Amino acid sequence: PSQAVNSAALKSVPFELDPGETVIAEAGAMNYMEKGSLLMRDVSGTVDVTDPQSVCAAVLAIFKRRYPGQDFRIIQHVYEDFAALYRGELTGFLACDTSYHNIQHVLDVSLAMARLLDGYDASHQGDDVLGAELAIIGMIVALFHDSGYIRRANETNIKHGAEYTKIHVSRSARFMAEYLPLIGREDIIGLTAKLVHFTGYEFTPDQIDLDDPKLRTVGCLVGTADVIAQMAGSFVPRIRMGGRCPAKIPGRF
Numbered sequence: 001p002s003q004a005v006n007s008a009a010l011k012s013v014p015f016e017l018d019p020g021e022t023v024i025a026e027a028g029a030m031n032y033m034e035k036g037s038l039l040m041r042d043v044s045g046t047v048d049v050t051d052p053q054s055v056c057a058a059v060l061a062i063f064k065r066r067y068p069g070q071d072f073r074i075i076q077h078v079y080e081d082f083a084a085l086y087r088g089e090l091t092g093f094l095a096c097d098t099s100y101h102n103i104q105h106v107l108d109v110s111l112a113m114a115r116l117l118d119g120y121d122a123s124h125q126g127d128d129v130l131g132a133e134l135a136i137i138g139m140i141v142a143l144f145h146d147s148g149y150i151r152r153a154n155e156t157n158i159k160h161g162a163e164y165t166k167i168h169v170s171r172s173a174r175f176m177a178e179y180l181p182l183i184g185r186e187d188i189i190g191l192t193a194k195l196v197h198f199t200g201y202e203f204t205p206d207q208i209d210l211d212d213p214k215l216r217t218v219g220c221l222v223g224t225a226d227v228i229a230q231m232a233g234s235f236v237p238r239i240r241m242g243g244r245c246p247a248k249i250p251g252r253f
Contacts, residue, residue, distance in 0.1 A: 040104070042111055043232065052083040055107045059114040059139065066118050067132040075139060077183060082106070082143045085150060094151045098161045101146045101168075108229035109222075113142040116221045130214055138218045141192050142225055144179070145199040148172035169200030191215065198223035 040050045048054040056079040063072050081090070086103040088095025096102050117135045124130075130138075148171025149161040158164070164171055173193040180189050194210055197203045198219035210216045 042108070047111060049107045049111060050104050052079050052103070052107060055079070055111050058111060062114045062118050063132070063135060066121055067135065070132040072132075072136070074136060074183065074185075078140055078143055079110075081179070081183075085144075085147060092153050094153055094155075096150055096161065098146075098149045101149050101161075105229055106143060106146055108232060109145065109225045110139060110142045112225035112228045112232075113138055113222060116225055120217070120221065130218065134214060134218050137188055137191065137195070138222055140176070140180075140185070140188075141195045141199075141218075141222050144176050144192075145169070145172055145196050145222065145226065147175040150175070167202070169197055169202050172196050195219045195222060199226045 040048055042049050042058075047058045056076060059079075060072055060075055063070070063075065083103070084090045085093055086096040086106070114135075117130060117138055121129045121131070121135075146168065148164055148168030151158055151161050151164075161168075173196050176192045176196070177189045180186050180192065194208050195215070195218060197208050198205065199222055205216075205219075208216075208219065210219065
């Protein structure tokens with residue numbers, strides 16, 4: 001659809017184009033975002049949130065500092081598999097085609113999640129600390145919380161992953177149930193299926209059955225990381241410019 005931006009005060013309006021879309025602007029009025037631009041970096045300006053390796057390195061640095069001596073090799077493995085899934089390199093799945101719930105959004109969420117976990121455990125002591133194991137579980141959920149938007153190779157009747165918006169969280173739980181045994185973590189299938197619903201709206205928080213307050217805290221942190229990433233990313237500009245962007249504001253604080 002045609003969009004006009006008329007403002008004497010607004011210096012620039014960042015937005016993305018879907019395949020086939022074009023922009024018409026006056027001469028000298030178009031700025032192009034290049035590698036390393038502000039929208040491609042985190043709030044500190046030090047992490048490229050379009051690059052899985054860059055974000056993974058930042059997350060590992062946080063966790064190794066917070067939980068010294070712990071083995072976090074699984075984090076590297078999960079980031080590699082996540083990137084393959086979103087790029088369409090994982091057998092049985094197509095590349096991500098939702099222009100907002102894309103690889104950058106999820107990387108934003110994962111980095112926010114790592115920092116929230118770090119901050120939470122820095123401010124708690126003894127039995128109140130979440131610890132390395134729950135941190136790993138939380139990161140797995142953060143990385144695959146939107147995997148339900150990814151179309152499977154045999155879903156040829158679905159034209160766009162956004163068609164799964166209303167049920168994408170349950171689909172994400174299904175993906176993790178199939179994926180976790182491949183990395184030796186079938187023991188957390190039931191837990192991740194519950195935690196991922198803190199990022200969606202298929203269930204309210206009180207409907208999610210978690211007896212352990214620590215697990216509920218992890219769920220709340222995942223939901224909060226999702227909202228932070230939506231607020232910090234290009235979500236609002238894309239809505240204003242009319243881009244395809246199925247809104248998902250879970251509000252699980």
